[in-house]
Amino acid sequence: MESTAQSGTVTERIRVGKDDFRYTDLTRGCNQRFIGRPDYVYMVNCTEETVSAVQAGVDAGARIAVRSGGHCQEQLVDSPEVGALIDMSAMRGIGFDAERRAFMVEPGVQLGELYRTLFKRWGVTVPGGSCPSVGVGGHVVGGAYGPLSRRLGYVVDYLCAVEVVVVDADGTARAVVASNAPDDPNRDLWWAHTGGGGGNFGVVTRYWLRSPDALGDDPRELLPRPPHSVHLRYVAWPWATLSEADFVRLIKNHVGWYERNSGPGSPGLALYSGMLLTHKSAGGVVVNIQMDATEPGAEQVLAEYLEALAEGMETPQVMLQEHHAMPWFRASLWSVLYTSAGLETQRSKIKAADMRTCYSDEQLSTCYRWLTSDDYDNPSGSLMLVGCGGKANTVPPDATAIPQRSSILKLVYSTSWTNPADDDKHLAWIRAWYGEVHKATGGVPVPDDVMDGTYINNPDTDLLDPRWNSSGVPWHTFYYKDNYPRLRRIKARWDPRGVFTHALSIEPADV
Numbered sequence: 123m124e125s126t127a128q129s130g131t132v133t134e135r136i137r138v139g140k141d142d143f144r145y146t147d148l149t150r151g152c153n154q155r156f157i158g159r160p161d162y163v164y165m166v167n168c169t170e171e172t173v174s175a176v177q178a179g180v181d182a183g184a185r186i187a188v189r190s191g192g193h194c195q196e197q198l199v200d201s202p203e204v205g206a207l208i209d210m211s212a213m214r215g216i217g218f219d220a221e222r223r224a225f226m227v228e229p230g231v232q233l234g235e236l237y238r239t240l241f242k243r244w245g246v247t248v249p250g251g252s253c254p255s256v257g258v259g260g261h262v263v264g265g266a267y268g269p270l271s272r273r274l275g276y277v278v279d280y281l282c283a284v285e286v287v288v289v290d291a292d293g294t295a296r297a298v299v300a301s302n303a304p305d306d307p308n309r310d311l312w313w314a315h316t317g318g319g320g321g322n323f324g325v326v327t328r329y330w331l332r333s334p335d336a337l338g339d340d341p342r343e344l345l346p347r348p349p350h351s352v353h354l355r356y357v358a359w360p361w362a363t364l365s366e367a368d369f370v371r372l373i374k375n376h377v378g379w380y381e382r383n384s385g386p387g388s389p390g391l392a393l394y395s396g397m398l399l400t401h402k403s404a405g406g407v408v409v410n411i412q413m414d415a416t417e418p419g420a421e422q423v424l425a426e427y428l429e430a431l432a433e434g435m436e437t438p439q440v441m442l443q444e445h446h447a448m449p450w451f452r453a454s455l456w457s458v459l460y461t462s463a464g465l466e467t468q469r470s471k472i473k474a475a476d477m478r479t480c481y482s483d484e485q486l487s488t489c490y491r492w493l494t495s496d497d498y499d500n501p502s503g504s505l506m507l508v509g510c511g512g513k514a515n516t517v518p519p520d521a522t523a524i525p526q527r528s529s530i531l532k533l534v535y536s537t538s539w540t541n542p543a544d545d546d547k548h549l550a551w552i553r554a555w556y557g558e559v560h561k562a563t564g565g566v567p568v569p570d571d572v573m574d575g576t577y578i579n580n581p582d583t584d585l586l587d588p589r590w591n592s593s594g595v596p597w598h599t600f601y602y603k604d605n606y607p608r609l610r611r612i613k614a615r616w617d618p619r620g621v622f623t624h625a626l627s628i629e630p631a632d633v
Contacts, residue, residue, distance in 0.1 A: 191257020317524025564593025
């Protein structure tokens, strides 16, 4: 399936210029540190309009960027070099494609909408993230994980086809469908979208999702069913009672439980948790837990995890403990209260890593020192250790573009603020902390026995800068590892003019 269009078909209805009252809002994403100034924003509504918008950008010689939900935390979309911003947020279709036996999802759909529609219409779901306003467009192409990934894997493990607007060597924009069918001549373009990151190969206009082992044509059997109900726990330890020894022990207990409970078939795969290590000005260390209540022995697994967290602590005083039992869909809405509040008004910086086994005691003590420092007073400064592994690690690292198939936890270092005058202070704090934790490997999580690199949907342009990455390991190794050469070849084939470029974009192979 292919379609082409000329720039003359771009109408005033979808093109927003600098004199349009909508322009200021449309050129801002989630991170208020970055505000774009493109010549035009194209508010596309369908594939044909997307082809026309891309063609207009190519004809104007403009750098093209794409936005779906606007949650990119780096200056990849909101860059002064971007001249044409294609906004996919109006493309919010979700439906069942009987011919492909798969669910078609457009890139402007937000995760909350996706879960609601899949569940209420067909009783199925996908294992995506927990923030409801994240757009599907950028989320899926980066790999996509969330509370159900330990049981179900990454979202890209369910991606069977993708429609992408690409630009040929002669400058013609067209839409191409690529699938995972072994005989599909465009199969490499499908593979690139199973973790290759957004803004690299073209503009995604449709995803098709189906379980890889699904049979028949009943849509209720073609994606996984979510748990019927879940146990939710919210546990917090006050900083006032946490000694350094207890802090180190608590983290080691959390990571140790995941080391023991992330193998195939483990009953612990039905439990997901995120440990949030906040700066002491926030009051305490928090753990959010979700457990499939229908799993045999669910309450025992949950109790054993809670017992494991407190093991060996001298003063395991709990500041707050909440316990809720509710249907899964209700729980998916409840859990986001602790993950996404206020992002759209903040200036922020995120750094990340994938963990295979626990940090050393020295690294954990470093975290304690930075989080309890009196020189920095910001409740949003934190490190979250998010459960992963399990089913996600049963797929070979080269079967999809995302190679992180041996980590058990996703680590997210973050801080946010509102005053532009404070940028240097907050950036210096998080960079110095992260760099000291990883000082033995050049200030960055070089893939080794402890680390598995990091996740492209948490992009960090500091990896390009020798001030923050002195390891000698290039940025792309952290995200793509041994899959990068193949991604470069695909880039050369499908974006021969280098139309889709940003600070962390894939470099085409030499041809």
